[in-house]
Amino acid sequence: MAKAALLTLFGLGLTLLKDYQSTYEARLNAFREVEPVQPPNCKLVKGIETGSEDLEILPNGLTFISAVNNTVYLLVVNHPNMQCTVELFKFQPEEKSLLHLKTIRHKLLHSVNDIVAVGPEHFYATNDHYFVDPYLKSWELYLGLAWSNVVYYSPNEVQVVADGFDFANGINVSPDGKYVYIAELLTHKIHVYEKHPNWTLTLLKSLAVNTLVDNISVDPVTGDLWVGCHPDGMKIFHNLKSAPRSEVIQIQNILTEEPKVTQVYAENGTVLQGSTVAAVYKGKMLIGTVYQKALCCEL
Numbered sequence: 001m002a003k004a005a006l007l008t009l010f011g012l013g014l015t016l017l018k019d020y021q022s023t024y025e026a027r028l029n030a031f032r033e034v035e036p037v038q039p040p041n042c043k044l045v046k047g048i049e050t051g052s053e054d055l056e057i058l059p060n061g062l063t064f065i066s067a068v069n070n071t072v073y074l075l076v077v078n079h080p081n082m083q084c085t086v087e088l089f090k091f092q093p094e095e096k097s098l099l100h101l102k103t104i105r106h107k108l109l110h111s112v113n114d115i116v117a118v119g120p121e122h123f124y125a126t127n128d129h130y131f132v133d134p135y136l137k138s139w140e141l142y143l144g145l146a147w148s149n150v151v152y153y154s155p156n157e158v159q160v161v162a163d164g165f166d167f168a169n170g171i172n173v174s175p176d177g178k179y180v181y182i183a184e185l186l187t188h189k190i191h192v193y194e195k196h197p198n199w200t201l202t203l204l205k206s207l208a209v210n211t212l213v214d215n216i217s218v219d220p221v222t223g224d225l226w227v228g229c230h231p232d233g234m235k236i237f238h239n240l241k242s243a244p245r246s247e248v249i250q251i252q253n254i255l256t257e258e259p260k261v262t263q264v265y266a267e268n269g270t271v272l273q274g275s276t277v278a279a280v281y282k283g284k285m286l287i288g289t290v291y292q293k294a295l296c297c298e299l
């Protein structure tokens, strides 16, 4: 009898796991095929072989760098010894160097993936997991607990401003500073939030794009979003034999009723593996990856 009960329990467990497994595969967009799409003229960037996750084109005041009274500050996410800090630097124009000002730590900044600066020491940050422990992190991911969140940080106030994400990833603001864009990796969505004077956020809309969305760059002139994507998360999260693929989408008119989503780049991993970010400048697009090369394309 006990054995039968045990077996039933075992069976139930298996069924549950099977359910999770298929949901998991759907969340990872496993086995999606991509047809190659490429702008006419693309070249690999020389000298970059082991990752180029972070790309920024830097006019005054864009994302990582905020210009306040002609002082340019740089905020960088750092993970020393599995911990999580944000490093603040000041740009020194004469010496063309960066001066390290301080290391920011806070218990609400526990698993930071991306940040967007809104002041010299003020930023929004995505925490891609709730847990810090790698083992618990992997269960959190597998079970799809959606406990990832977004935090507002300033020297005198730190608060969670949005939560319930299934892996909050890239974050950015609109050129006019009124809206915050958040990429939710495993629901394949870009969320648009209204930003209030008290720094809280209200969800305005969500756009589903059928690909795992990583970092978001915002064109400072047009306001278009350029998103580095993973067509198939299975290859990026699990070391399957075949290479992770790459994809870049451009989203125009995201605030209107009819946003336009264009696949600008797609490739099976032969040229570029695991694209995370794309940024455009003067008719050129740079694409960066987690641990591999970078590509420069004419648009």
Ligand SMILES: *[C@@H]1O[C@H](CO)[C@@H](O)[C@H](O)[C@H]1NC(C)=O
Pocket: 053, 054, 055, 056, 077, 113, 114, 115, 169, 170, 214, 215, 216, 276, 277
């Ligand atoms: C891009 O995404 C990766 C992985 O999600 C993250 O580590 C990195 O900080 C992001 N880079 C930028 C420029 O947002």
Ligand SMILES: *[C@@H]1O[C@H](CO)[C@@H](O)[C@H](O)[C@H]1NC(C)=O
Pocket: 068, 069, 071
């Ligand atoms: C810039 O302004 C901030 C806030 O008003 C102030 O704290 C800071 O010292 C100023 N920096 C410079 C270089 O003037």
Ligand SMILES: *[C@@H]1O[C@H](CO)[C@@H](O)[C@H](O)[C@H]1NC(C)=O
Pocket: 196, 197, 198, 199, 200
């Ligand atoms: C922040 O501002 C929004 C919009 O004005 C308001 O709805 C909300 O109650 C405010 N929250 C706090 C904590 O003051």
Ligand SMILES: *[C@@H]1O[C@H](CO)[C@@H](O)[C@H](O)[C@H]1NC(C)=O
Pocket: 036, 242, 268, 269, 270
């Ligand atoms: C990837 O695409 C290239 C060019 O279309 C093709 O030659 C190659 O066989 C493909 N590789 C895989 C692993 O699908």
